[in-house]
Amino acid sequence: MSSCASKFSLDLLQHVVSQNPHGNLFMSPSSISVVMTMVQTGARNETRNQMISTLQFQSNDQLLIHADAEQFVKVLNKGSDHVILRSANRLYPNSDKGILEDYIKAVVKHFASDVKNVDFKLNPEGSRQEINKWVEEVTNEKIKNLLPSGSINSLTRMVIANAIYFKGNWAIQFEPKSTTQSDFHTLDGKSLKIDMMKREMKKVRYGENTALDCKVLHLPYIGDEMAMVVLLPNTVTGLLEMEKRINVKKINQCIEDVNSPTVKVSVPKFKLESSLQLSDTLSALGMPDVFDANKSDLSGMGKDLFVSEVFHKAFVDVNEEGTEAAAATAGTIVFFSAPPPPKIFTADHPFMFMIWLYPLKAPLFVGRYTGSTLEAAQSRDKL
Structure with a gap:
């Protein structure tokens, strides 16, 4: 299934x-x-x-x-x-x-x-x-x-x-003291202040997907059976186009085509x-x-x-602790050498995310964060 x-x-x-x-x-x-x-x-x-x-x-x-x-x-x-x-x-x-x-x-x-x-x-x-x-x-x-x-x-x-x-x-938790107010750029060209969690993470699953023109980051939960997979478009307004092009094959590539570098992670607290x-x-x-x-x-x-x-x-x-x-x-993922510079993953513009259950190879939850203040109105609308 x-x-x-x-x-x-x-x-x-x-x-x-x-x-x-x-x-x-x-x-x-x-x-x-x-x-x-x-x-x-x-x-x-x-x-x-x-x-x-x-x-x-x-x-x-x-x-x-x-x-x-x-x-x-x-x-x-x-x-x-x-x-x-x-x-x-x-x-x-x-x-x-x-x-x-x-x-x-x-x-x-x-x-x-x-x-x-x-x-x-x-x-x-x-x-x-x-x-x-x-x-x-x-x-x-x-x-x-x-x-x-x-x-x-x-x-x-x-x-x-x-x-x-x-x-x-999280398997690697964020320090609350590192959370700071940062700019988040919305789809309509505006900017707003949000709480941004920050941490340098070593050996974290990270990839760059050319088909979807995005960066991919797995934020694992303790036990490594589940992770939040964040798909961050390379452009501020890229979410809409990425969502149109996404399919199961590309999702699986996002899950599998990763390596384990050091990544400077910045993601919203929301x-x-x-x-x-x-x-x-x-x-x-x-x-x-x-x-x-x-x-x-x-x-x-x-x-x-x-x-x-x-x-x-x-x-x-x-x-900072994790996700609820x-x-x-x-229905009603050695050769010892000087470490490469860390990758940068700054989710300061709209992105898609999934809470992925590895044993099922499927998302239990999916979402998008745009920084919009319209979610309350959306909640009232019949889709």
């Missing part, structure tokens, strides 16, 4: 960015993919074909799809001895038994999902609050109010939810939050029928069902 997860991640990133080219963004394509794959388990005919194509599965064989999903969930649920990594899936079917038992059993088996029956008919608001409380608990209180007021009503038959939480300390509604985005990417009451075929799940909306929230805090990130989706 790794290569298809990376392809879907990029498709999703490119489409969402197109709606707000100058804004900050942070999200978890892995969380979104898991939820929509659970939905796909109940899809049939053209609805299923559209979902398989959009989610970039390498096969339309449900057995292989479920085998890949099981491996993906297994790696996530395994966690780590060095960082905090947890992921949970839960089905919230309505207590009237309208969701087929075979569907629930399949999701429980292949996605290690919990099941919690709720009464959407009699208590829609209480059900919404219960789901939000579960998400908040799994994400260490970083994702609140995933399902907004009014998103659940008496016609709701099931909510499919995934939550991911990550917290890891927090980002994004709140997205993804039905229009996923429809535009190729799965419109599942959101259309007249065309949706979720007969493997139950009768007369469609997905009304996919809600996604994500949070990231990058500081959370998201939820509801």
